[in-house]
Amino acid sequence: MKISSSRSIIESLISENIEFIFGYPGGAVLHIYDEIFKSGIKHILVRHEQAAIHIADGYSRSSKKIGVVLVTSGPGYTNCITGLATSNFDNSSILVLCGQVIKKLISQNSFQELDNLNISTTIVKNFFSLNCYYNIQYLISKSFKISKFKKGPVVIDFPKNLTDNNYKLRNKYPFLKNKKKNNKNFNINFHFKRPIILIGGGIKNSFNFLLLDNFIKKSKIPFISSFMGLGGFNYRNLYYLGWLGMHGDSCVNNIIHFSDFIICIGTRLDDRITNENKLFTPYAKIIHIDINIDSISKTIFCKNFFLIDLIYFLNKKIKNFLK
Incomplete structure (x- = not known):
C-alpha cells in the first residue's frame, strides 16, 4: 500500500486524537494543507503565525491537550519564536510542524531557508528534522510523548520534497511505551514546627x-x-x-x-x-x-x-x- 507523505503526517495526528491545527499556509507546506482539508481535523486559519502559536498555547493550557501549529519555512517559522519561548517557560505542550526548503537546497542560502535548529535550540524541548519518508510516523509519535512528558514545545522540520511524494507504507512504528520509573516511596517521617x-x-x-x-x-x-x-x-x-x-x-x-x-x-x-x-x-x-x-x-x-x-x-x- 502506498501513501503520500503528507497523508502520513495527517494520519499520525489523527491517531493522536488531534482535533485542531492552528496555522497559516505557505509554499513549503501546501501538500500538507491539501491533506488537512480531506481529513476531519479542523484548521484554524490565522492572519499571522504568531497568533497561531499563541492560540495553540492557550488551547493547550485550557484543554490539557497538545496544541498543533503548522507554518511554512523562513518567516513562517521565525514568527513563532516568541510563542515557542512562552510555551517553554510556562511548560505548555505544543507541537510545531514547519516547512523547509527541499533537501538539496539546504545550506545554499535558498529562498526562505533558515537554520531553524540553531534559531530555536534554547527555547524548545526537542527539535527534529525529517530526513526520510519512513521516519514520519515515528517522529510525530515521539514528539507527542516528549511534549506530554516534558511539558513544552517540540518542533519538526519538514523539507518540502519529503511531503509531496508517495511511498510504500511499512508497519507503523509502535508508540513509545510508557516506561514506569522506579520512584522511591514518598514516605517522609518528619517532625517540623512550621x-x-x-x-x-x-x-x-x-x-x-x-x-x-x-x-x-x-x-x-x-x-x-x-x-x-x-x-x-x-x-x-x-x-x-x-x-x-x-x-x-x-x-x-x-x-x-x-x-x-x-x-x-x-x-x-x-x-x-x-x-x-x-x-x-x-x-x-x-x-x-x-x-x-x-x-x-x-x-x-x-x-x-x-x-x-x-x-x-x-x-x-x-x-x-x-x-
Whole structure:
C-alpha cells in the first residue's frame, strides 16, 4: 500500500486524537494543507503565525491537550519564536510542524531557508528534522510523548520534497511505551514546627484541582502559591495563605522565610520568588516534586526531589506520606 507523505503526517495526528491545527499556509507546506482539508481535523486559519502559536498555547493550557501549529519555512517559522519561548517557560505542550526548503537546497542560502535548529535550540524541548519518508510516523509519535512528558514545545522540520511524494507504507512504528520509573516511596517521617506547601504553575498542567484540595485537607499543612500557580487550586481552602514573590504578599514572604519544611510542587523557584538565593528559606528542608528535571535545582539547590507526575504523586505516593 502506498501513501503520500503528507497523508502520513495527517494520519499520525489523527491517531493522536488531534482535533485542531492552528496555522497559516505557505509554499513549503501546501501538500500538507491539501491533506488537512480531506481529513476531519479542523484548521484554524490565522492572519499571522504568531497568533497561531499563541492560540495553540492557550488551547493547550485550557484543554490539557497538545496544541498543533503548522507554518511554512523562513518567516513562517521565525514568527513563532516568541510563542515557542512562552510555551517553554510556562511548560505548555505544543507541537510545531514547519516547512523547509527541499533537501538539496539546504545550506545554499535558498529562498526562505533558515537554520531553524540553531534559531530555536534554547527555547524548545526537542527539535527534529525529517530526513526520510519512513521516519514520519515515528517522529510525530515521539514528539507527542516528549511534549506530554516534558511539558513544552517540540518542533519538526519538514523539507518540502519529503511531503509531496508517495511511498510504500511499512508497519507503523509502535508508540513509545510508557516506561514506569522506579520512584522511591514518598514516605517522609518528619517532625517540623512550621511546614508549608508551595504550589507552582505545574499544578495546572496536571488539571486535577480536587486531588490537590483533598491532599491539603488531609495533610492539614498550610499552603501558598507562586504567581504562576494562581488558578490551580481552590481559593476557599482554609489552609491557603496567599501568594509569594516580588509582587506577592509580604506576610507570605515572611512565612516561607521562617518555615522549617517546604514541599515545592510544580514550581521552578525562579528569581521572582527567591530574590537573593542565599537568603531564601535559610531554616528549611526542601522537598521538590516536579515532572521536569530542568526545574530541579534551577536556582535553589535541592538534594531531595522526586521526578514524578503530580497526579500520580497525589493519587499514590501521598498515601505513604499521610500514614
